Every structure is written in structure tokens, then in C-alpha cells.
Amino acid sequence: MSTATLTRNGVKVCKCGREHQRYSALCDRCAWSALPDEVKRARWKEKKSIRKARIKENGGRGVSRKELKIIRESGPCGYCGAKATETDHVHGLAAGGIDDKSNIIPVCQHCSRSKGARDLLTWHRWDLVCRALVMNNPAVQQELARISQAPADHANYRT
Known part of the structure; x- marks a missing residue:
């Protein structure tokens, strides 16, 4: 070989x-x-x-596989509007997010892979974040509100 x-x-x-x-x-x-x-x-x-x-x-109570399937099939990708094939923690577990239904949205494979464990400010796809806001996605709105109240650790990403 x-x-x-x-x-x-x-x-x-x-x-x-x-x-x-x-x-x-x-x-x-x-x-x-x-x-x-x-x-x-x-x-x-x-x-x-x-x-x-x-x-x-x-923290968080955890989400069962059945609940994840229901979330995944509940609608289009929460970021771009394409067909959802996966679920994503809006505030990632690696960054301290909770494993709860309120923090999980349906996403397509492309958005899930490109976002990874990053938060919405450090994710380079601002066009998709803005689209999610227009789509009135409550999980994305809640995460952006949380980030906007964060101290100076995110200040350099706002330019």
C-alpha cells in the first residue's frame, strides 16, 4: 500500500x-x-x-434522541432556510451553552459544519445570522441578546 x-x-x-x-x-x-x-x-x-x-x-436537562428528531423535522435551517438535516446548539456546549430544547435549532449540514463551536459573533456567516433574525428565530434572538450584554471579551468582534 x-x-x-x-x-x-x-x-x-x-x-x-x-x-x-x-x-x-x-x-x-x-x-x-x-x-x-x-x-x-x-x-x-x-x-x-x-x-x-x-x-x-x-446544566440543562438534556435532550432525548426523539426530541432532537422532532426539532430537526420542525422546519427549515434556522440560519439559511435550507432543508434541515441536523440540529445545532446556538450557544455551543464547548462555550458553556446548555443542552436544552431552548438552545437547539434545526440546521442544514453546511451551516452546522461552518459554525462549529463558535458563537454567532465569531461565526463568519453574518448574512445567515441576519436571515435567522428576519425569520424570527427565538433561539438566535436570545443568543444575540446574551452576547450583546457580554463584557469586553467580544468587543473586538463588533467592528
Whole structure:
């Protein structure tokens, strides 16, 4: 099995044909596939325990899978209006948000991946945040109100 990479305009190309920015010869998907099963299980277990700890630390009553499905199917993406395929914490768990229905909205995959764990001020898609306000999304309005009352840690993002 050769792990040699080709380059297309300075971007590495994995043996599977995907372009990537990693230092290794493999893209993320191929690198994950190459790991032994026990390593994969250990990493998933660690990730799951970190998430559970954040939920417990931040409060909130938790949201069941059934409730998440209902939220996901309740309407279009809360940011851009496309078909919702996932759910998102408006105020992310990593940033101290609670795991409660009031903090979760339906989103499309693109918005979910691009927002990540960032808050609405540091997310680069202001056009979508403004659209969510126009769509009268209460979770987004509540998060922006919370951020606007925050101390100076967000002051440099308001320019």
C-alpha cells in the first residue's frame, strides 16, 4: 500500500483522490480507516465522555434522541432556510451553552459544519445570522441578546 501523495497546485492528494491539508500522506478519512478498531473505540469513548461532562457542567436537562428528531423535522435551517438535516446548539456546549430544547435549532449540514463551536459573533456567516433574525428565530434572538450584554471579551468582534 503506497501512501505517496500527488500535489495539485500545492495541495496534497490522498491515494483515494481527496485533497487535504494534513502533514501526513493520508486524508482524515483514510487515516481514520487505517487505525486499529480498539484505538477507534477508545477515541469515540473519550469524545463521548467529554461531551457528557460538558452537558453535566453546563446544566440543562438534556435532550432525548426523539426530541432532537422532532426539532430537526420542525422546519427549515434556522440560519439559511435550507432543508434541515441536523440540529445545532446556538450557544455551543464547548462555550458553556446548555443542552436544552431552548438552545437547539434545526440546521442544514453546511451551516452546522461552518459554525462549529463558535458563537454567532465569531461565526463568519453574518448574512445567515441576519436571515435567522428576519425569520424570527427565538433561539438566535436570545443568543444575540446574551452576547450583546457580554463584557469586553467580544468587543473586538463588533467592528
